[in-house]
Amino acid sequence: MEFRVLGPIDVRAQGRDLTPSAPKQRQVLALLVAQANHRVSVPALLNEVWDCEPPRTATTALQTYIGAIRKALAAATGARAGDIAARRLVTDGNGYVLRLAEDECDRPRFERLVLEARGLMERREAHTATEVLGRALAMWRGAPFANVRQGSRLTAQARVLHETHLAASEARIDALLLCRRFPEAVAEAVALVGDHPYHENVHAQLMRALYASGRRAAALDVYQSLRRRMTDDLGIPPSPSTTTLHHVMLQDAPDQRYLAAAGAGTLL
Incomplete structure (x- = not known):
C-alpha cells in the first residue's frame, strides 16, 4: 500500500x-x-x-x-x-x-533522502547531494493536505511539511552553488523568492547565484527589492548578514574570500 x-x-x-x-x-x-x-x-x-x-x-x-x-x-x-x-x-x-x-509512506522516504543529502554536504560531496535532493523534492505533488479541510492539527502538520520542503529547497540551492551550477541555482531561487517574499536567506541565495553568474546589477536589485518590501511592509531592515553581502557585492574590488565562503564565487 x-x-x-x-x-x-x-x-x-x-x-x-x-x-x-x-x-x-x-x-x-x-x-x-x-x-x-x-x-x-x-x-x-x-x-x-x-x-x-x-x-x-x-x-x-x-x-x-x-x-x-x-x-x-x-x-x-x-x-x-x-x-x-x-x-x-x-x-x-x-x-x-x-x-x-517506512516504505509505505512518502514522508519518511523524503526525510531519509534529505538526511542522506545533508551527510553528503558535510563531506563536501555536493554533486551527489544535489541529485539526492532533486529526487526528494520531485516527490512533492503540491500543498500538503490540499484536498482536506484542515483543523488545528492538520494545519500544524501542513506547516511542518511546508518547512521541511523549504529547508530541502534551500539545501539544494546551496549544493548547486557549490557545484557552480549557477543558472540552475538562479532558476530555483527565483521560484523560492516568489513563494517567500520576506525570507531573507532565499533572497541572499538568489543574490549569490546571480552574482556568481556575472549578473551583479540583478543581484543588487534583488537586495533593493527585499529592503523596500521589508521596510514598507514590516518596518524593519534586512539583517546585518544580508546587508553585508550587499555591501561586498557593491565593491569594485570585493572580498573574494568572503564571496567564496558565501558560495558566490564568480565564473571568472
Missing part, C-alpha cells in the same frame, strides 16, 4: 485509489496518516473534525468513519476487516494508531 502526504492526501493499493470521497472521513484518515505509528486520541480526532465543538453524535460518527476506512483497506488488500483492525488501523485505548512501514 502507498500513503502519500507530500501534496493532497492520497492512498493507493494495487493501483486502486482508496482515498475517501467523504470529506470528514478523508479528514480522519489524513490525520491518522500524518501521525502514522503514533496514537491519535479520540478527543483529538473529534476536535479536528468538528472544530472543538463536536455534536453529541460525533463519537458514533467517528466510529463509523473508522469502520469504513478499515473496510476499504481490507477490500483493497484482500484482508478481513478484523485483520485490518488488529494489525493496520488499531484501536489503542481511547484512540487509534495507523501502522505503516
